[in-house]
Amino acid sequence: MRSELDAAGIVDARLRADYALCRALHADHGRTYFLATRVLPPARRPAIHALYGFARWVDDVVDDLGTRTRGVETAAALDALDGELRAGLSGDGSTEPVVRALADTTRRYGIPAELFAAFMESMRMDLTVTDYATYDDLRRYMYGSAAVIGLQVLPVLGTVVPRERAAPHAAALGEAFQLTNFLRDVAEDLDRGRIYLPADVLSAYGVDRGLLTRCRREGRGDPRVRAALAELVALNRADYARARPGLAMLDPVSRPCVATAFTLYQGILDEIQASDYDVWSRRHAVPGRRRARVALPALGRAVMARLTASRAPVPTA
Template sequence: MGASLAAAYERCRALHRQHGRTYYLATRLLPSWKRRHVHALYGFTRYADEIVDRMGGATPAERAAELAAWSAEFLRGLRGGHTDDPLLPAVLHTIRVFDIDLEDFRKFLDSMAMDLTVTSYETYDDLLGYMEGSAAVIGTMMLPILESSDRAAAREPARQLGLAFQLTNFIRDVAEDLERGRVYLPQRDLEAFGVTRADLERALASGSSTPKIKSLIRYFVSRARAHYALAAPGIAMLAPGSQGCIRAAYRLYGMILDEVEAQGYDVFAGRATVPKWRRLAVALSCILARPAQAPAGHIPAQRDTGAALADLRGTAA
């Protein structure tokens, strides 16, 4: 591996370690040869997110131009062109090694562009349309690396796990997203619980949720758990060497929901985090677990698909 390619993989690993502590810990359970490829995918998605969210005082138009330029650089690389980008060689190499579906990357970049102009969603279906590119495709990008004896069957659980992780982040980060001018929880669900955007802004200012906001968050926790339940069967479909990683990620992200519950669903009181000792204990238990063992613990993985779908289709009322 050339020096520039090795440096790109290291850049992705550093981004993963800095910004994705939960997922980074889970990847430590993968065979060493797979880890750099997972870091590459994380680095790609994280850097795009950095452009959208953290370009200092850049205007939306400036961020859109930067995202478009970086996307064009990525496309040139896919066509075999040279790139001086410090990160892209790693993801381009990973795509070639595993023949990852390029449509997933197009959907992802489209969703990142949406974040520059869309600040709210009317319905849960609308939000799912966004999350298809921002989250579900990340699950399917990962499948060739994780390996599965039946990739077609594993595809939908992988999508659902991406959705579960994303919705967990939205629940935990309501305050942080609001500071960026975004509300991911759909408008119709806010209305069903008698919550307005102004209510959320007042809760942000005071650092405390109202009972109505807590009820709204409780409802979305149940929706996230329904996605986890739909994802659970996919873990046993993965190669034995990959199961520990995804089992750990599944449990660790689910524990974020536990922390939200423990603080009374008050997501404005503080960011829900899982203590380091608990994260390490989960990682150890996943190392010791036998392959194909269903994930245990905090997520209702034993629930049947019909019940989970009923939760997702249910109304807030």
């Protein structure tokens, strides 16, 4: 971590500690994404850790609020969290380490504040919305909870085309990653009273909350649920296909990182399919050996891209 912070030019002791906390959150909760981030140039990693760490921190706070508080108390607690974010982004300063690291990253990379406002709006939905009637409804939620994450990291990754051309693909990849998480975490989300799978797709196969709850209770699937999950996996793979053209639009030194995450997250879908859509008895992850087979060649490509970039002639005025 020290070398990453040095490479990024982060010298203030308190700020270094703030970034270290974000990195720990990333390493603990986002193993697949964290592994992909290791392929990035060291100077860019702290910013990704800050963006992920903030999103993870808010998500954990919201989940905790949902179990401990209700009504006005819940809204007030989330308002306080939102106030910390606004204070940090405005330059007034925040008492929260994760927000301080995030604010530093947004200033360094010029990340628009409205992306974080959209994220907070989706987090507010998690306090009151427990399911989504249609796929379009779910996508509206995922814009704030996932698409904007792709847009936040884009300035850090860099592009070889105007950023607005790459933005739709970055947003699509953020949504693709999140839908994969939703498919993997059906059981855990049910424990929190939430269903992040669209009811219109589920109902087409005769699936409702009662059937999902029974599968969770019994720890085994049902043919109707398996059929619905198969369609949702196919829809998820279409999201990845929409995101794919954006890989070539990224800065060459960033492409191996995103390509690694792109491959590994789809590996989670492979594991779900290989288990005959058993999302009840286990939490699917890409096996370590496969993770290494993907990450190690990507690291080699990343090193070569950095060497090529370092040997490029410096533009003259």
